Every structure is written in structure tokens, then in C-alpha cells.
Amino acid sequence: MEKISVVIPVYNGEKYIKDAVDSALSQSYENVEVIIINDASTDRTEEVIFQNFGELLGSKVIYHKNPVNRERAYSRNKGVELSSGEYIFFLDYDDKWKTDYLKKSVEYLRDYHIVYSFPKTFIDSEGKILRKSKKSLTSEKEIIFSGQIGYPSATGVRKDSYINYLDRYLIREDWEFFIRAYIQDLKIKILDNDMVLMREHSNRTSRNLQFYKATLTVFRDYYDKVPAKVKADFMFHVGEVCLRFGDLALGWKLILKSLKEKPALIKDKRKALSVLKRGIRIDRAVKLLLNP
Numbered sequence: 386m387e388k389i390s391v392v393i394p395v396y397n398g399e400k401y402i403k404d405a406v407d408s409a410l411s412q413s414y415e416n417v418e419v420i421i422i423n424d425a426s427t428d429r430t431e432e433v434i435f436q437n438f439g440e441l442l443g444s445k446v447i448y449h450k451n452p453v454n455r456e457r458a459y460s461r462n463k464g465v466e467l468s469s470g471e472y473i474f475f476l477d478y479d480d481k482w483k484t485d486y487l488k489k490s491v492e493y494l495r496d497y498h499i500v501y502s503f504p505k506t507f508i509d510s511e512g513k514i515l516r517k518s519k520k521s522l523t524s525e526k527e528i529i530f531s532g533q534i535g536y537p538s539a540t541g542v543r544k545d546s547y548i549n550y551l552d553r554y555l556i557r558e559d560w561e562f563f564i565r566a567y568i569q570d571l572k573i574k575i576l577d578n579d580m581v582l583m584r585e586h587s588n589r590t591s592r593n594l595q596f597y598k599a600t601l602t603v604f605r606d607y608y609d610k611v612p613a614k615v616k617a618d619f620m621f622h623v624g625e626v627c628l629r630f631g632d633l634a635l636g637w638k639l640i641l642k643s644l645k646e647k648p649a650l651i652k653d654k655r656k657a658l659s660v661l662k663r664g665i666r667i668d669r670a671v672k673l674l675l676n677p
Contacts, residue, residue: 387472388418388469389416389417389418389473389474390417390469390473390474391419391474391487392422392465392473393406393421393476394424394464394477395426395430395478396457398430399429399430399433401478401479401584402430402434405476405477405478405479405480406437406438410446412484413488414488418469419445419447420446420447421434421446421447422449422461422463423449424451424454424455424456425455431450447468449464451463456552457558458549458554458555462549465544470544471543472491472494472541473544473547474491474541475540476538477536477538479586481508482538483580489578489580490576490580491541493576494541494542497572498566499574500542501534501539501573501574502579503533503576503577503579504536504539504579505518505519505520505577506579506581508584509584509585512582525573527615529564530564530567530616530622531615531619531621531622532626534560534575535557535559536559546571548565548566550562554603555595557603558599560603561606564611594630596626597629597630604619616646617642617647617650618643619643620642620646621640621647624637624638625656625659628659640660
């Protein structure tokens, strides 16, 4: 049985880190090591780890603490560097897995370079289910370039195919990872198996202005490399993000251009409602102007 290395980066995660590590250690797949990368936390994260997993440190659990905060891309890459498994799975410190997640995902890595378990269950700070997505999945290409993919907690990769997360795209480094993998012809398998529990709370980075800025960096770097068939999907997603953060001019420009190329996009009720909801948010436009 091949070894799986589970990489968990954490920064100030005292509230959730035990749940995440327990989730990884309780997997039905047995040959697992857990690598915790503490990104110079200033809260009780280290204390919680040592109190609960001290006996496993150096064997089942590998612990590393960055001397200074290096952010999550570096921390994930460091975890891979310290790993000894043939397969790498990432788990954010505030998320969890169902017990058979690794067992049901790893088998695909014999034929694919990357496997992604599309998240459909979202939990609150106490671990209670908030909602379940009923989204139907489309093609891998459309999912990747329309920004529906990225969560590291749903991502597994063959170590010999790992291409690193890049600091340049922080906050959207997880999305850029899949775009770059696709362009480099890595084989990606997306599973509709609902095995990942994504935790929603006020500190999630998709609400951060850096999310918008990083999205534009991805857009500028990859626009000319996006396959023609999904370029409209790519533009629509970036346009949505712009509208969400108040960049109405660029947002509408991209939305209208995407609809000109692919009118069927607006038939998606979620997309239509998103544009209607965010397309006239003058308050957010003012906020963006005041805090560029």
C-alpha cells in the first residue's frame, strides 16, 4: 500500500487544527503520515498540537514551524519537501474530510496526475452542516477555467508530478495551480463524490481584497493561454469577481465580452443572479476607490 502524505499548513488555527489532524488520522486508508506546517502562529496552535498529538510527533505526525510567517503557498511546498509519501493530499487547518476520502480518491492517482473531489458540503464553525450544493458538474476544462476549482483540501497529487504553489498568486494560488497544470498537460480527474467538508467562517480569504487583486494577476498572466472554447467562461468569472469587489467598469466589460462570445452563460440562474446582485453595487465601487 503506497504511502499518502497529508500536508496541513496552519496559521493561528488553535480553534480548528485538532479537528483537521483528527480527520486525517482517522482515514480508512491506513498508510498515512500527517505533516503539519505551523506558519509562525502567534496563538495557541503549537500548544494544541503538542497536547493532542505529542506522542505521534516524529512518527505518524511530522511537525515543522516556520521561523517567520511565509504564507500558505510556501508552507504547502515545504510540507511536500518534508514528505515521504508517493501521493500528496492537502488539508487546510479549518476543513475536514469524511472517513473514506483518501481511500476513494487515491485510486485515481494511478492513472491521473491530480485528483480533485468537488466540494459540496459546507459546515459552520462548530462543524454543523450549513448547506449542500446541488451543482451539476461540467467538463474538467470548463470547471478549471471558470474558477470553480481550487480548494487545496479537495486536492491530491502524485508527488512526482507536483508543480508547486506560487507566491505570486497568493489567495488565488490554488486556482492558478490547476490552470498551470492543465496548460502543462497534466491529467486531472474531478470527482463528484462529496467527501470534503469545507468550513465557512469570517476569516476565509475569498472575502479579502487580495482575492480580487490576485484574480486580476491570474487573468493578466493567462488570458492569452486560455483555450478558446472556455475563454468566455474565464472572462465571466473574472468579471464576477470584479463586480463583487466594486470594480464595475472592468467587471461589466468582461461580462459583456464573455456573453458576446458565449450567450448561453447568462442562462445559468446562479450567474444571472450574481450579475444582477453585484452589477450595481455603487457602495463597493466607492470602497474600492478609497482602498485601492
